Amino acid sequence: MKVGFLGSGSWGMALVKLITENKIDVLLWSIEQEVLDSLEKENRHPKFEKAVFNNHLSVTRNLDDVLGCDVIIECVTAKGLRPVLEKLTKSGKLKVPFILSSKGIEFHSGKILSEVAEEILGPDAKMGYISGPTLADEVLSGHPTCAVAGSKERDVQKLIRELFEGENFRITGSFDFHGVALGGAMKNVIAIAAGMATGLGYGFNTKAMLLTKGLDELKKMAVIKGCREETMNTLSGIGDLIVTGVTPLSRNYRFGRNIGQGMTVDEAKAEIGMVVEGEYTVKAAYQLMQGSSIVLPITDSVYKVLNEGELPKEAIRTILQYKSVV
Numbered sequence: 001m002k003v004g005f006l007g008s009g010s011w012g013m014a015l016v017k018l019i020t021e022n023k024i025d026v027l028l029w030s031i032e033q034e035v036l037d038s039l040e041k042e043n044r045h046p047k048f049e050k051a052v053f054n055n056h057l058s059v060t061r062n063l064d065d066v067l068g069c070d071v072i073i074e075c076v077t078a079k080g081l082r083p084v085l086e087k088l089t090k091s092g093k094l095k096v097p098f099i100l101s102s103k104g105i106e107f108h109s110g111k112i113l114s115e116v117a118e119e120i121l122g123p124d125a126k127m128g129y130i131s132g133p134t135l136a137d138e139v140l141s142g143h144p145t146c147a148v149a150g151s152k153e154r155d156v157q158k159l160i161r162e163l164f165e166g167e168n169f170r171i172t173g174s175f176d177f178h179g180v181a182l183g184g185a186m187k188n189v190i191a192i193a194a195g196m197a198t199g200l201g202y203g204f205n206t207k208a209m210l211l212t213k214g215l216d217e218l219k220k221m222a223v224i225k226g227c228r229e230e231t232m233n234t235l236s237g238i239g240d241l242i243v244t245g246v247t248p249l250s251r252n253y254r255f256g257r258n259i260g261q262g263m264t265v266d267e268a269k270a271e272i273g274m275v276v277e278g279e280y281t282v283k284a285a286y287q288l289m290q291g292s293s294i295v296l297p298i299t300d301s302v303y304k305v306l307n308e309g310e311l312p313k314e315a316i317r318t319i320l321q322y323k324s325v326v
Contacts, residue, residue, distance in 0.1 A: 002027060003163065004066025005073050006084060007102075008035040009274065010136035012075030013051040015101060017140060018164045020056040028059045029066055036061060050140035063087055071097045071159065077275050078104025078185075081113055085120040097126040097156055099163075103184035104277045105284035110291070112225060114150075114181035128156040129177060130164065131184040132235040133243035135250065139169065146170045148236040150180025172235065179222060179231030186221050187241040188278030189285055190214030192256035193298050193319065194245035196305065196312040199260020206316065210298065211245050213319065217296045221285065224292050252278035259305060260312045279306060297322040 001024055005016055008030035019026050030036055036059045038046040045051035066072055067088065076084050081102060088094060098121060105112050111119065117127055132147035139145055149160035149171045157173040165171055174180050190210060197206045218232040218241065231237055244250040248257070255276045258268035269276055286303040289296045301315035 001025070001071065002069045003071050003073060004069035005029070005075070006063075006066065007075035008032050008039075008045070009075060010048055010051075010140075011101065011134070013045050013048055014134070014136040014139040015073065015075060015130070015164065016057060017051060017053060018166060018169055020054050021166060022163065023056060024163065026057050027066055027069055028057060029061070029063050030059070033061070048136075048140065050137065067094075069096065071099065071163070073099045073101060073163075075101045078102055078106065078113060078277055078280055082106065082116055082120065085117060089120060094121050094125060097128065097159060099128045099130060099156075099160060100181065101130050102277075103131065103181075103188060104281045105185045105288070107280060107284045107287070110284055110288045112178060112181045112185055114178045126153060126156055127151065127177065128153075128160050129180045129184075130160055130171070131180050131240065133239040135243060135247070137249055142168050144168045146172065146235055146239075148172055148174050148180050148234060150174045150177045150236065152177050174231060174234065174236065176228045176231040178225065179227035180236040182222060182225055182227050183218055183232055183234075183237035184240055185277075185281050186218045186285065187214070187237070187244050188252040189282045189299050189302055190217065190241055191244040191250055191252035192259070192278045192282070192302050192306075193315070195250075195253040195256025195258075196260035196302075197256075197316055198253075199257040199262075200313055200316065202316070207246060210316075210319065211241060213322070214241055214245065214298055217298050220294050220296060221288070224288055224294055251276050255279065256302075265306055278302075282306060295322075 003026045005028045043053045128151035149157040151157050161171045194207050194210045219229045222229045248254050255268050282303050285299045297319050304310035305315045
């Protein structure tokens with residue numbers, strides 16, 4: 001089996017390392033020429049010192065080359081998924097299984113990334129999703145980790161296990177393809193709020209409040225998008241929410257912390273130096289909320305801080321005052 005892999009960010013490289021450690025060949029495409037050069041010459045990623053690879057990894061600068069592989073896995077930005085898929089399918093339908101690992105909601109369409117893939121590849125395409133509490137640095141370090149393989153088809157779930165499972169990386173299955181995608185997208189919005197609270201000097205009580213209310217928002221968004229609410233109680237929902245909302249290893253958490261400490265949005269992103277998916281996702285989530293009768297106070301507040309100049313302290317106060325009915 002040969003895997004075509006799209007993207008070279010930290011999470012993507014963690015996934016590539018898992019696959020190559022299983023002695024499966026990977027052909028990696030990326031727009032980052034410096035990364036491709038380093039992987040080609042030294043078998044290592046120039047930005048991530050733990051991302052060192054064996055001879056099962058090769059690279060290409062031609063996107064069409066991955067069409068000759070037995071399975072294609074993407075790990076590009078949420079904004080970049082549609083254009084990449086459109087380029088891949090310009091000559092016709094994709095004929096091999098396609099696995100997503102990016103997390104986000106497309107702004108203009110309001111579609112979660114699994115819906116974007118379904119729109120372009122067609123509802124009959126073999127598709128899967130890998131998500132969960134999977135901090136890239138810890139996966140690269142071999143920390144015991146469990147993820148979720150989301151697919152409507154059992155054989156695609158099995159394929160994901162064959163590709164990624166190892167001694168310290170295990171996978172559970174879910175038939176809620178879109179729900180697995182949604183949990184991974186929405187938790188980034190909540191993580192920004194948790195980071196803001198830390199930046200403001202608030203402690204664990206505040207973070208516990210935000211994560212608990214955040215889980216409620218994941219379930220409400222599941223209703224909006226027609227996913228299963230119970231999927232938000234799994235690793236791809238609350239599991240991912242917890243890990244992203246408590247640690248500076250999460251870009252979204254660090255981004256929120258920077259905002260809470262008084263940085264502007266541009267300054268906060270510049271300090272991180274990589275894409276912050278939650279900043280893009282919150283715009284789409286806010287748009288979806290506006291088109292429904294459901295209130296998402298954390299989403300609303302994070303959006304207003306990032307786009308309308310609301311102060312982080314006022315945003316946390318607003319979230320605190322909101323009373324959900326149980």
